[in-house]
Every structure is written in C-alpha cells, then in structure tokens.
Amino acid sequence: MTMNFDASPIVAIATPAGRGGVGIIRISGKNLSPLFKPLLGKETLTPRYATYLSFRDEDGNLIDQGLAIYFKAPHSYTGEDVLELHGHGGPVVMQMLLTRCLDVGDDIGLRAAEPGEFTRRAFLNDKLDLTQAEAVADLIDASTEAAARSASRSLSGVFSQSVRSLATRITDLRTLVEATLDFPEESIEFFQKTDASKQLAGIAGALTDLFKQAAQGALLREGLNVVLAGPPNVGKSSLLNALAGSDVAIVTPIPGTTRDKVTETIQVEGVPINLTDTAGIRATDEPSDEVERIGIERTWTELGRADLILHLLDADRGPTRVDEEVARDFPDGVPVIRVWNKIDLSGHKPGVDEMDGVVSVYLSSSEKTGIDLLRHELLRVAGWQPSGESLYLARERHLIALRNAHDHLESALHHAESEDPALDLFAEELRLMQEQLGHITGAVSTDDLLGMIFSRFCIGK
Numbered sequence: 001m002t003m004n005f006d007a008s009p010i011v012a013i014a015t016p017a018g019r020g021g022v023g024i025i026r027i028s029g030k031n032l033s034p035l036f037k038p039l040l041g042k043e044t045l046t047p048r049y050a051t052y053l054s055f056r057d058e059d060g061n062l063i064d065q066g067l068a069i070y071f072k073a074p075h076s077y078t079g080e081d082v083l084e085l086h087g088h089g090g091p092v093v094m095q096m097l098l099t100r101c102l103d104v105g106d107d108i109g110l111r112a113a114e115p116g117e118f119t120r121r122a123f124l125n126d127k128l129d130l131t132q133a134e135a136v137a138d139l140i141d142a143s144t145e146a147a148a149r150s151a152s153r154s155l156s157g158v159f160s161q162s163v164r165s166l167a168t169r170i171t172d173l174r175t176l177v178e179a180t181l182d183f184p185e186e187s188i189e190f191f192q193k194t195d196a197s198k199q200l201a202g203i204a205g206a207l208t209d210l211f212k213q214a215a216q217g218a219l220l221r222e223g224l225n226v227v228l229a230g231p232p233n234v235g236k237s238s239l240l241n242a243l244a245g246s247d248v249a250i251v252t253p254i255p256g257t258t259r260d261k262v263t264e265t266i267q268v269e270g271v272p273i274n275l276t277d278t279a280g281i282r283a284t285d286e287p288s289d290e291v292e293r294i295g296i297e298r299t300w301t302e303l304g305r306a307d308l309i310l311h312l313l314d315a316d317r318g319p320t321r322v323d324e325e326v327a328r329d330f331p332d333g334v335p336v337i338r339v340w341n342k343i344d345l346s347g348h349k350p351g352v353d354e355m356d357g358v359v360s361v362y363l364s365s366s367e368k369t370g371i372d373l374l375r376h377e378l379l380r381v382a383g384w385q386p387s388g389e390s391l392y393l394a395r396e397r398h399l400i401a402l403r404n405a406h407d408h409l410e411s412a413l414h415h416a417e418s419e420d421p422a423l424d425l426f427a428e429e430l431r432l433m434q435e436q437l438g439h440i441t442g443a444v445s446t447d448d449l450l451g452m453i454f455s456r457f458c459i460g461k
Contacts, residue, residue, distance in 0.1 A: 009080075010113035011101045013094050014460035020089030025097055026460055028118055029108070030073070032081040038104045045070040045083075055087060055097055063100060064093050078118055079125030116457025120450065123442060130442025130453070131160045131398070137457050138221055138393045146270025147220045150393040154217075159392040162213070163440050166206050170434045173199050177427040196416045196426070204409055211402045214394035216385060221393045223265065223272030224382045227302045229330075230312030231322060232280030235341040238365035239312065240264060240277040243375070268375045271384055276302050281326050300329075308335050308381055310374075315340035315348050315362060335381045339374065341365055352377060401436045408433035 009029025015022065027035070036042050040053055047070050055063045066087035076082040087097060102110060116137070123133045135154035142148035153159070173196065228236040244264045262277040279295030303309060309330055313323055330336055338360040343350065348362045350370030361377055363370025412429035415422050438444030 006111075008109040008111050009105060010117055011098065011105065011110055012113035012118070012460040013098055014084070014118075015089060015094075016458075018089075018091065023087055023089035023094040023097075024460075025085040025087070025094070025101060026113075026118065027083040027085075027101060027105070027110070028076070028078045028080045028113075028121060029110070030080055031108070032070075032083050034108055035083065035101070035104055035110075039101065040068055047072040047075070050086075055085065055100065057096070057100055058103065063096050064088055074125070074127075077127065078121040079127045080121060113459060114455075115459050116454030116461060119457055119461055120454040123450075129157075129160050130450075131163070131440060132157055133442075134395060134453060135159075135393060136461060140458065140461065142393075143223070143265065143272050144220070144267050144270050146391075147272070147393060150217055150220050150391045154392040154394075159214075159217075159394065160441050162210055162392075163437050166203065166210060167434055167437045167443075169199075169203050169206065170430055170437070173203070174427065174430045174434070177423060177430065180423060197413065200409060200413050200416060204406075204413070207402065207406055207409060211399070211406070212385075213391060214398050214402060215383065217391045217394035218396060218399055219271060219382060219384060220391060221395065223274050224378065225274045225276070225305060225307045226310060226378065227276045227278060227299075227306040227308075228310045228312060229278055229281060229299060229303060229326070231314075231320075231326075234280065234312045234314050235365045236277050236280070236312050237262070239310070239339065239341065239363075240275055242365045242368050242371050243273075243275060268379055269384070271379060271382070273378060276306075278302055281322075303334075304331050306331070306334055308337065308378065310337050310339050312339045312341055314342055315346040316342045337361060337374075337377055337381060339363065343370065398440050401439045405433045405436040408436065 007030070009027065009032065011025065011027045014024040014026040033044075036045060039055070040051075041056070042051070042053070045051055045068060050067045050069050052065070052067055054065050057063055064087040066085060069084045069086070071077070071082040071084075073079060073081045085097060085101075087093060102112070104110075119128070119133050119136050122128045123130060128136070132155050135151050139148060139151035139155060142151050228240060230236055240262065244266050264275050264277075266273050266275060278299035281296055281299060311323075311327060311330070313319060327336070336358070338358060340346075340348065340360060340362045342364060343362050344364040344367045350364075350373060351362050352373050353360050359377060359381065361370065361374045363374055365371070408429045412426050412433065415426040415429065435444050442450075
C-alpha cells in the first residue's frame with residue numbers, strides 16, 4: 001500500500017499526562033540501533049527482553065532508572081524497530097527523558113510523533129487493517145464494559161473477517177462474470193447457468209446480517225442522544241435524576257428551575273445513553289425573562305440533534321394545547337416517547353401502551369416507579385437487540401459503506417432479473433459493491449480518510 005507519509009523515526013510519551021507509577025517513552029523507526037549507546041550506554045539490546053539500566057543526560061547525570069525493551073522489525077506493533085523506555089511516571093522526568101531522546105536522535109532525524117502515528121504505521125505496514133486500527137482508539141475511549149469487549153473483538157479482526165468473507169463471495173461471482181464479458185451474446189445463458197439471482201440473494205442476506213451487527217456496534221460506540229422536553233415543572237429534572245441514579249440536576253417546586261441544558265451519560269444493558277435535560281417550553285405568547293428565552297432556544301437546538309425525544313407530560317393534568325403544539329414542532333424523523341409523569345398523583349398504573357404509532361410510558365419520577373419500563377423502551381425504540389453473541393464495534397463510516405454496498409447490490413439484482421440483462425452493468429455494480437467493502441477495511445482508502453481517522457487518536461498510540 002502506498003501512502004504519502006514522513007517515514008522518519010518518531011518518539012512520544014505513550015502514557016497519559018499527569019503523575020503515575022510508570023511512564024513510557026515509545027520510539028519507532030527503520031533502524032534504531034544508533035540510539036542504543038548514547039541513550040542507554042549499551043551497544044546492543046536483546047529483542048523482546050526487558051533490560052534494567054540508567055537513563056542519563058549528555059553530561060552523564062542521572063535522569064531516571066528503568067527498563068528498556070527493544071522490538072526488532074517486523075515483530076513489533078508498528079512493524080518497524082520499536083524501543084520503549086519504562087521509567088517513573090512523573091511529568092517532569094518524562095519530559096526530560098523525551099528531550100534526551102530527541103537530542104540523541106537528531107542525527108537519524110528522530111522527531112515527535114503526531115496523534116495516532118504509531119497505529120497509522122502499523123496499518124501501513126500491514127500489522128493491522130483499518131477496522132482494527134480504529135478499534136485501538138475505540139478500546140481506549142470505551143465508556144462501557146460492553147463497548148470495551150466489542151472493541152476488543154474488532155481489534156482481534158472479527159469485523160474485518162466478516163467483511164472480507166463477504167467480499168470473497170462477491171469476488172467469486174465477479175470471476176464468473178469477467179470470464180463471460182467477452183461473449184455478450186451469452187449473457188442470458190450466463191445468468192441462467194450461474195443462477196446469479198440466487199447467489200446475489202445469499203450475498204444480500206449476509207450483507208443484511210453484517211449491517212445489523214454493525215448498527216448494534218455503532219450504538220455501543222456512539223451511544224444514544226436522548227433529549228428530555230416538555231413544559232416547566234413537569235418533572236424533567238426529577239426524571240433525569242431517577243434515570244441517572246443521582247442528583248445531577250436541581251429539583252424544586254418552582255417552575256423554570258432549569259435554564260440551560262444538563263447532560264448525563266448512563267448505561268442501560270451496556271449501551272451508553274446520553275441524557276440531556278432542557279429548559280421547559282412555555283406557550284409562545286407567555287412572557288418570560290431573557291435568560292429563560294435563551295434557554296428555550298437552546299432546548300430547540302438540542303432537539304434538532306436528538307436521536308430520541310422524551311416528551312414529558314403531566315399525567316395528573318392531562319394534555320394541553322401547548323403540549324400538542326410543541327409535539328407538532330418536533331423535528332421530523334426523530335422518534336418520540338411520550339412520558340406521562342406524576343402517576344402518583346393521577347392514579348394511573350405504571351405501564352406502556354401504543355396508540356396510532358405513539359408510544360406512551362406512565363411513571364412517577366419522584367416515586368421512581370415505572371423507570372425500568374422507560375429504560376426498556378429507550379433501547380427498544382433505538383433498535384437495540386440483546387444478544388448472547390458478542391458484538392464488534394463499528395463507526396458511522398462503516399454503516400455508510402454498507403448502505404452504499406446494499407444500493408449497488410440492489411442495482412445488480414435489477415440487472416440480473418431484467419428481461420434483457422446487461423452483463424457489463426451487472427459486473428460494474430459488483431465491482432462498486434466490493435469497493436465499498438474495501439473502504440471499511442482500508443483495502444481501498446485515501447490519504448484524506450486516513451488523516452481524519454488517525455488525527456483523532458491520542459499521541460503515543
């Protein structure tokens with residue numbers, strides 16, 4: 001794979017900023033042996049063995065004592081020579097050791113690494129494919145145990161193998177097509193002999209299963225953005241606290257306590273749910289102060305970003321004209337759950353019902369009854385399917401590629417089933433479908449895509 005990048009040796013602090021028991025400096029390059037003597041006082045290091053020694057400055061003064069571990073190419077994380085220096089994790093001593101490495105490595109062009117550059121080199125040297133490289137960052141950033149386990153599966157190559165297996169089935173069909181392209185008069189006979197429609201149907205089933213798994217993984221990675229909306233004093237902040245299990249929002253009997261958004265992330269069956277409490281929405285002709293007006297504007301901004309809206313209503317009072325007006329103004333295409341709060345006052349029982357496509361949940365946030373029903377509905381409406389099978393983490397770009405691949409598959413199927421099938425168009429749709437799958441693993445990629453992906457990594461990884 002040829003990509004434009006600076007192949008100079010690189011160095012970075014690989015452990016998080018701040019104080020810690022251990023700090024690690026990581027160096028990667030095509031030949032690091034010139035660093036051994038001036039940096040470590042040794043001519044050679046035994047690969048993959050930890051050597052205890054002293055790290056000294058140019059005047060021989062002690063900087064720190066620790067371990068040096070050398071990984072000789074290609075048996076390393078990046079596929080290049082890698083040298084790791086394990087010392088004490090104080091920020092000052094780490095910076096002194098990093099400066100010393102840069103000074104010693106000046107003759108071989110050693111420079112500070114950019115974010116994600118070690119993992120980018122692992123990808124470019126075929127140590128990882130693109131989905132595995134992304135899984136490294138996802139594993140570091142995982143906010144739930146389920147997300148961490150799924151990221152580990154992606155890192156192990158489970159997602160990549162599923163994509164490659166599907167691509168292989170397309171390749172097999174393309175091989176038959178390409179062999180027939182020089183004989184267009186045999187197109188109809190080709191489609192009949194190979195039963196291309198049946199083969200495509202099998203590929204379509206595998207693609208659908210792959211998309212479902214990826215969509216579940218994307219939900220684990222990104223979480224669900226849920227916005228609480230409704231009139232003042234309906235119990236939005238109380239519900240946020242009940243779902244979060246702690247007092248993260250101020251609750252008083254005074255209407256309009258919440259003037260700005262309050263966001264809290266919770267877990268429901270391992271799925272991150274990003275809850276946002278917003279300012280109460282009053283009637284458009286009702287007077288309000290400037291601060292409250294700004295808060296309501298921000299409420300509508302948050303609603304525009306929501307994956308799911310919880311429309312809180314007062315079960316004791318019942319629906320009002322303002323409630324109906326607000327509901328009509330919700331963004332199109334965003335699922336809405338009507339949450340009837342204060343059933344401890346209205347006499348309703350906790351429950352869930354659906355009428356005319358509208359889901360309603362009856363609960364009491366103050367009494368904490370019916371909260372589990374709402375948690376279940378959050379996942380159901382989001383499309384979460386609990387499964388004993390472990391998932392792999394996926395990203396939005398993976399879902400886009402899979403959707404595009406499905407569009408090309410539909411076009412190929414149309415050509416295969418038409419009265420006058422066009423073999424060349426059929427072949428082109430298969431090629432485009434396979435190309436979309438290649439975008440996922442990095443078999444087909446661009447410098448811009450790689451730059452965007454790896455720039456979001458932490459430095460030292």
